[in-house]
Amino acid sequence: MLNFCPERIYVERSVKDESITANILCKFSSVPIEYVENPKILIKKAALAKDAISKGKRRIFVTKYKGKVLKKCPGTKYHICCNYYVLNIATNCYLDCTYCVLQSYLLNNPLLVVFANIEKFLKGLEEVFSRKNGKFYRIGTGELTDSLALDGITNFSKILVPFFAKWNNTILELKTKTDSISNLYRLDHKERTVVSFSLNPQRIIQNEEPNTSTLKDRIEAARICQELGYRLGFHFDPLIYYHGWEEGYYETVKALSERIDPGRIVWISLGALRFMPNLKPIIKERFPHCKLIYEELFPGLDSKLRYFKPIRVEMYRKLLKFIRSYNPGIFVYLCMETREVWERVFGWSPMSNTHLGHLLDERVR
Numbered sequence: 343m344l345n346f347c348p349e350r351i352y353v354e355r356s357v358k359d360e361s362i363t364a365n366i367l368c369k370f371s372s373v374p375i376e377y378v379e380n381p382k383i384l385i386k387k388a389a390l391a392k393d394a395i396s397k398g399k400r401r402i403f404v405t406k407y408k409g410k411v412l413k414k415c416p417g418t419k420y421h422i423c424c425n426y427y428v429l430n431i432a433t434n435c436y437l438d439c440t441y442c443v444l445q446s447y448l449l450n451n452p453l454l455v456v457f458a459n460i461e462k463f464l465k466g467l468e469e470v471f472s473r474k475n476g477k478f479y480r481i482g483t484g485e486l487t488d489s490l491a492l493d494g495i496t497n498f499s500k501i502l503v504p505f506f507a508k509w510n511n512t513i514l515e516l517k518t519k520t521d522s523i524s525n526l527y528r529l530d531h532k533e534r535t536v537v538s539f540s541l542n543p544q545r546i547i548q549n550e551e552p553n554t555s556t557l558k559d560r561i562e563a564a565r566i567c568q569e570l571g572y573r574l575g576f577h578f579d580p581l582i583y584y585h586g587w588e589e590g591y592y593e594t595v596k597a598l599s600e601r602i603d604p605g606r607i608v609w610i611s612l613g614a615l616r617f618m619p620n621l622k623p624i625i626k627e628r629f630p631h632c633k634l635i636y637e638e639l640f641p642g643l644d645s646k647l648r649y650f651k652p653i654r655v656e657m658y659r660k661l662l663k664f665i666r667s668y669n670p671g672i673f674v675y676l677c678m679e680t681r682e683v684w685e686r687v688f689g690w691s692p693m694s695n696t697h698l699g700h701l702l703d704e705r706v707r
C-alpha cells in the first residue's frame with residue numbers, strides 16, 4: 343500500500359457537506375484545512391508558485407465539477423485511437439512519474455483536484471446510459487489522474503463500481519500504477535468494472551515511476567482482483583527503450599504469466615513513450631537524472647515526440663511475441679499509433695477509431 347499525506351487541503355465552500363469531502367477530511371484530520379470562497383485566486387496562486395508542479399501534488403483541492411460529465415478521449419490526430427470515454431473525477435496525481443504528461447497539461451492548475459459533487463456525475467451518466475440508442479460506453483477515470491491512487495482517501499470506487507454494475511451498455515475501467523485495491527474487496531461489481539494495471543520492468547518503475555507500487559505488488563493486486571471476479575486489463579504504456587529493454591519486458595510478461603489467468607484478461611495495450619515537446623524542459627528541470635529525453639525522439643504528425651518508427655515497431659513486435667507465447671488468444675492493441683505501424687506489427691490495421699473501439703467493446707459487452 344502506498345503512503346500519502348498532503349501538506350494542506352483546500353475545500354471550496356459549496357462542497358463542504360459532500361460525502362467525498364467528509365471522507366478526505368476524516369482521513370487527514372491533522373492536516374491544515376482552508377475553506378475557499380474564490381477558487382480562481384487559489385488556482386492562480388498555485389500555478390504561479392515556485393516549484394508549482396511538486397507543490398501542487400502535495401495540496402488537495404476539493405471542489406465542484408462544472409463541465410460535461412462524459413467526454414470522448416481526445417486521442418491524437420492522424421493516429422488510431424480506441425473511442426474511449428473519460429470521466430474526470432479528479433485531476434493530477436501524487437505519484438510522480440518522470441514522463442507524466444500531466445506535468446505539462448495541468449500547468450494552469452497544478453493542485454491535486456478532487457471533484458466532490460459525485461451526484462452530478464451519477465446523474466449525468468444515468469441520463470446517457472438510459473438513452474437506449476444501442477451504443478456501448480467504455481469509460482475510464484484514468485485520463486487526468488491515476489484511477490486508484492487516491493481511492494483509499496476518496497472512496498470513489500465504492501460509489502462508481504456498484505453504479506456501473508446496474509448497466510449492461512457500459513464498462514468502467516480503473517487504470518492504476520498502484521496496488522490500492524482495498525476498496526474493491528466487497529463490492530458487487532457484476533463484472534462491469536475492469537481493473538487495469540500499467541506495467542513496466544521493475545528497473546523502469548524504480549527509476550522513472552517514483553512513489554508507485556512495485557511490479558510485484560501490482561501483479562499481486564491484479565491476482566487478487568482476478569480472485570474477486572473482476573476482469574483485468576494491462577497496459578505496457580509507456581514502453582521505454584533502454585539498454586536491456588528486451589530482457590526487462592520479457593521478464594515482466596513472464597512475471598505476469600506466472601500469476602494471472604489469461605482468460606480473465608480482456609485487453610493488453612502497447613504504447614511507446616510519447617509526449618509534447620513542451621514536457622522536455624519540465625522533465626529536465628524536475629528530474630535531472632532522467633535520461634529518457636536524451637534518446638532520439640522525433641515529432642509525429644500530431645507534434646508529439648516518439649521513438650524512431652523502426653524502434654517502435656521492433657518493440658511492439660517483441661512484446662507481442664512475449665504475450666502470444668504466454669497466451670495466443672489475448673487481445674492486444676496499440677495505443678495512439680499509425681495505421682502503418684499497426685500493419686507492420688500485426689499484418690492488419692483497424693479501419694478507423696470506430697472499428698478499434700468496436701473490437702474492444704466486444705471484449706466486454
Ligand code: SF4
Nearest residue numbers: 435437438439442488
Ligand atoms: S501514475 Fe499516471 S497520472 Fe500519476 S504521475 Fe504516473 S503517469 Fe502521471
